[in-house]
Amino acid sequence: xDILAHLLPAGIAAHAPVLLVVIPLILAPIAALMPSGRIAWxxxxxAAFLVAILALVLLGEVSQAGSVSYHLGGWAPPLxxxxxxxxxxxxxxxxxxxxxxxxxxxxxxxxADEIEPGKQPMFYSAFLVCFTGLLGVTITGDAFNVFxxxxxxxxxxxxxxxxxxxxxxxxLTASYxxxxxxxxxxxxxxxxxxxxxxxxxxxxMVDIARVLAEDGHSRVTEAAFAFIVVGLGLKAAMxxxxxxxxxxxAFAPNFVTAFLASTATKVAFYVLIRFLFSIFHPEVTxxxxxxxxxxxxxxxxxxxxxxxxxxFQTDPRRVLAYSSVAQVGYMMLGLxxxxxAGLSAGMLHLMNHAMMKGALFMALGAFALKxxxxxxxxxxxxxxxxxxxxxxxxxxxxxxxxxxLTVGFTSKWYLILAALDRDWWWAVAALIASSLLALVxxxxxxxxxxxxxxxxxxxxxxxxxxAPWAVVVPMSILALANVYFFFNADPLVHLANAxxxxxxxxx
Amino acid sequence: MSPHLILRVVSKLLIPIIVVFGFYVQFHxxxxxxxxxxxxxxxxxxxxLYALIFGMEEARRAVPPAAVRYLMAAGVLLFAGVGVATLxxxxxxxxxxxxxxDALHPDQSHHTxxxxxxxxxxxxxxxTVSSVMLAIFYAFAGRxxxxxxxxW
Numbered sequence: 164x165d166i167l168a169h170l171l172p173a174g175i176a177a178h179a180p181v182l183l184v185v186i187p188l189i190l191a192p193i194a195a196l197m198p199s200g201r202i203a204w205x206x207x208x209x210a211a212f213l214v215a216i217l218a219l220v221l222l223g224e225v226s227q228a229g230s231v232s233y234h235l236g237g238w239a240p241p242l243x244x245x246x247x248x249x250x251x252x253x254x255x256x257x258x259x260x261x262x263x264x265x266x267x268x269x270x271x272x273x274x275a276d277e278i279e280p281g282k283q284p285m286f287y288s289a290f291l292v293c294f295t296g297l298l299g300v301t302i303t304g305d306a307f308n309v310f311x312x313x314x315x316x317x318x319x320x321x322x323x324x325x326x327x328x329x330x331x332x333x334x335l336t337a338s339y340x341x342x343x344x345x346x347x348x349x350x351x352x353x354x355x356x357x358x359x360x361x362x363x364x365x366x367x368m369v370d371i372a373r374v375l376a377e378d379g380h381s382r383v384t385e386a387a388f389a390f391i392v393v394g395l396g397l398k399a400a401m402x403x404x405x406x407x408x409x410x411x412x413a414f415a416p417n418f419v420t421a422f423l424a425s426t427a428t429k430v431a432f433y434v435l436i437r438f439l440f441s442i443f444h445p446e447v448t449x450x451x452x453x454x455x456x457x458x459x460x461x462x463x464x465x466x467x468x469x470x471x472x473x474x475f476q477t478d479p480r481r482v483l484a485y486s487s488v489a490q491v492g493y494m495m496l497g498l499x500x501x502x503x504a505g506l507s508a509g510m511l512h513l514m515n516h517a518m519m520k521g522a523l524f525m526a527l528g529a530f531a532l533k534x535x536x537x538x539x540x541x542x543x544x545x546x547x548x549x550x551x552x553x554x555x556x557x558x559x560x561x562x563x564x565x566x567x568l569t570v571g572f573t574s575k576w577y578l579i580l581a582a583l584d585r586d587w588w589w590a591v592a593a594l595i596a597s598s599l600l601a602l603v604x605x606x607x608x609x610x611x612x613x614x615x616x617x618x619x620x621x622x623x624x625x626x627x628x629x630a631p632w633a634v635v636v637p638m639s640i641l642a643l644a645n646v647y648f649f650f651n652a653d654p655l656v657h658l659a660n661a662x663x664x665x666x667x668x669x670x
Numbered sequence: 671m672s673p674h675l676i677l678r679v680v681s682k683l684l685i686p687i688i689v690v691f692g693f694y695v696q697f698h699x700x701x702x703x704x705x706x707x708x709x710x711x712x713x714x715x716x717x718x719l720y721a722l723i724f725g726m727e728e729a730r731r732a733v734p735p736a737a738v739r740y741l742m743a744a745g746v747l748l749f750a751g752v753g754v755a756t757l758x759x760x761x762x763x764x765x766x767x768x769x770x771x772d773a774l775h776p777d778q779s780h781h782t783x784x785x786x787x788x789x790x791x792x793x794x795x796x797x798t799v800s801s802v803m804l805a806i807f808y809a810f811a812g813r814x815x816x817x818x819x820x821x822w
Contacts (some may be wrong), residue, residue, distance in 0.1 A: 192742070
């Protein structure tokens with residue numbers, strides 16, 4: 164860990180928290196002005212690479228110092244805006260950084276295929292703005308700043324989803340629905356932050372927590388809590404506020420789906436954890452009640468209902484999108500347990516889910532490069548036509564089910580342990596039921612891939628081929644990570660435990 | 671004899687005043703209500719009025735869409751660039767943080783650096799807001815309908 168903190172010279176490392184956000188922000192307008200998509204892609208790659216390095220440096224610094232605080236403009240908090248990195252958000256920064264890097268590599272062939280050349284530089288620019296926003300949401304220690312960055316990332320996401328309109332006009336309505344619901348979510352969130360500001364007179368997260376602990380809660384802070392939970396729930400696609408997600412994921416360009424599925428909802432979920440645990444205290448009566456009666460219950464219902472809905476979808480991307488809603492249910496359940504073990508299991512599942520869904524959507528994108536994949540039947544026999552992508556799809560699909568030897572098993576195991584710890588037998592039953600449902604919907608796709616006849620042209624089977632290296636490399640890395648982190652689970656479990664410890668203290 | 675003579679004459683008189691008022695709002699932003707956002711919208715309104723009265727072609731000749739695109743990016747770069755400049759300038763030997771305007775000028779007793787900083791930042795906001803307003807207007811006004819009106 165010490166090595167990580169010294170990856171960069173001290174002068175730069177001291178500014179790592181702000182550079183993490185500023186580098187993609189500055190490169191975004193530069194990418195927009197580039198004459199061709201390839202140059203804009205190279206710029207995005209540079210941004211993602213630097214961000215990944217900076218996230219590693221921050222991991223090193225946090226493991227040494229516990230938390231890093233950066234005062235923007237030299238104004239000390241609580242008056243100034245503070246960027247604050249601690250054990251809770253450093254895993255999210257790493258996740259966004261590395262998934263962003265892998266997705267950017269993957270973008271080259273995928274974007275070249277799906278987006279018209281004249282729009283590619285602007286597309287990459289929008290991606291970088293979205294990237295900036297997600298990193299900003301994660302790193303900032305200021306409640307209002309969260310709202311600003313949330314909107315920075317959301318607005319660019321709407322544009323990115325709508326770019327799927329070149330191939331399928333339904334992307335436009337999907338994006339519009341997302342825009343309406345996302346804006347409602349952001350509005351609820353900012354109303355909640357406004358109420359908190361009214362009650363405490365401060366916007367700095369640490370300071371709000373301090374004032375709330377001293378002054379106690381009132382009707383105003385309860386209202387703030389309700390608004391914030393609903394607002395962030397919309398952004399995180401928490402069941403039953405998930406209706407925008409399936410279409411947005413199904414019609415967005417493949418690269419956008421892969422990136423969003425593994426980062427955007429995760430970041431919103433992180434903010435939820437931050438507000439529930441660091442700002443509101445989990446032992447306050449109404450917060451504790453919300454854990455049991457909102458998060459645990461809705462999480463459980465969500466993971467069953469959304470998994471069941473996934474079974475009846477015909478478009479593989481919609482299957483995976485509904486499955487994402489179900490996976491958010493797992494994380495909500497972990498959070499709803501209100502224990503350190505539960506939160507840690509939720510965080511672990513958050514990281515693991517990013518690896519699974521990233522690889523799954525990348526593999527679907529790889530199929531889509533060669534064959535238009537719009538229904539499960541179009542996956543028929545691709546195991547023989549595109550063996551590498553099909554294998555990556557299979558590994559991460561099994562991980563989604565929670566088969567042993569994959570990370571999906573690890574995080575479900577920890578979730579079950581945490582549930583048993585609280586004697587929540589019904590939660591264990593629901594976890595197993597939902598995994599069985601996952602087996603059905605993943606199994607359907609895997610059956611089509613491996614059992615059916617390969618696609619043929621004029622009576623002859625199409626020769627086996629592999630996707631371009633820029634697809635295969637990041638996809639394989641993510642798929643193999645699903646296996647690697649089963650055998651070497653300690654780093655991720657350690658990160659998740661440290662995160663839970665950071666917000667729950669000794670409890 | 672053009673059909674909208676009065677509109678044309680009046681808007682020709684008004685547009686320069688609108689733009690000057692925009693700059694007033696911009697540069698008075700340091701001392702009173704105003705600033706880059708409001709000023710950017712007012713300046714853009716000047717061009718939009720021109721487009722409404724004299725047509726899209728004329729407006730595109732006066733403010734080309736390519737220039738709008740560059741200006742959009744330049745504004746963001748100026749804004750973020752001020753922050754990076756403060757990082758690089760490092761004040762009076764003391765390392766300073768992102769966007770610490772005091773580093774921009776050695777006169778610490780009057781905080782001249784703060785003044786310069788906000789001026790530059792607001793200029794970046796002016797560029798971006800006015801050009802984004804125009805870009806949105808151009809995009810909507812220049813849109814060719816999927817169906818010609820007769821085919822409805």
